[in-house]
Amino acid sequence: xxxxxxxxxxxxxxxxDNSIINCAYSNSASDYFIWYKQESGKGPQFIIDIxxxxxxxxxxxxxxxxxxxxxxxxxxIAATQPGDSAVYFCAEILGGGGNKLTFGTGTxxxxxx
Amino acid sequence: DAGITQSPRHKVTETGTPVTLRCxxxxxxxxxxxxxxxxxxxxxxxxxxxxxxxxxxxxxxDGYSVSRSKTEDFLLTLESATSSQTxxxxxxxTGGKADTQYxxxxxxxxxx
Numbered sequence: 001x002x003x004x005x006x007x008x009x010x011x012x013x014x015x016x017d018n019s020i021i022n023c024a025y026s027n028s029a030s031d032y033f034i035w036y037k038q039e040s041g042k043g044p045q046f047i048i049d050i051x052x053x054x055x056x057x058x059x060x061x062x063x064x065x066x067x068x069x070x071x072x073x074x075x076x077i078a079a080t081q082p083g084d085s086a087v088y089f090c091a092e093i094l095g096g097g098g099n100k101l102t103f104g105t106g107t108x109x110x111x112x113x
Numbered sequence: 114d115a116g117i118t119q120s121p122r123h124k125v126t127e128t129g130t131p132v133t134l135r136c137x138x139x140x141x142x143x144x145x146x147x148x149x150x151x152x153x154x155x156x157x158x159x160x161x162x163x164x165x166x167x168x169x170x171x172x173x174x175d176g177y178s179v180s181r182s183k184t185e186d187f188l189l190t191l192e193s194a195t196s197s198q199t200x201x202x203x204x205x206x207t208g209g210k211a212d213t214q215y216x217x218x219x220x221x222x223x224x225x
Contacts, residue, residue: 034213043203043216099144101214105155
């Protein structure tokens with residue numbers, strides 16, 4: 001079936017380095033993608049989104065890249081800080097007016113001091 | 114948490130008992146969702162609502178029912194709780210059909 005998955009379950013980076021979290025999706029009909037951050041004991045928090053008519057979108061310290069050719073999504077975090085330690089999820093919504101998010105299982109980002 | 118509260122935040126119950134979880138929003142959003150989160154499975158949709166009294170099933174709806182009598186409240190009921198329903202439950206809301214969903218703080222449910 002269709003799925004959204006993540007390449008790595010755990011990513012460790014040094015404080016100050018850039019982080020890249022990857023996500024593969026398999027449904028070419030998906031047209032909206034969201035990255036969430038989830039800290040321990042809390043609900044997922046919206047970070048950034050991107051629609052399929054874009055290939056890049058930037059926020060504060062974060063950039064999302066979308067490669068529709070290979071169905072790949074990435075989240076780049078600049079100058080990673082200890083507060084960035086969390087689980088990161090990508091999620092997709094199918095095109096055609098759908099409203100159901102499909103989530104990947106998540107990547108744990110650990111920031112080492 | 115985008116004007117979303119969930120109650121209770123923690124609950125321990127016994128197998129076979131009914132349980133109701135409440136999601137309350139102050140954003141006047143049309144769409145509300147219930148998810149469960151389990152290790153290795155990520156977030157999975159249980160039920161969702163697209164308006165008062167309008168609900169539909171998600172991918173893991175067996176054993177759950179929902180009700181939405183007011184825009185601001187979405188209730189999730191486990192008619193007869195089972196140990197497999199031990200999980201963390203999240204409510205989410207969105208104003209538009211294909212827009213970002215915002216999540217509540219979650220309810221940790223343990224069924225003994």
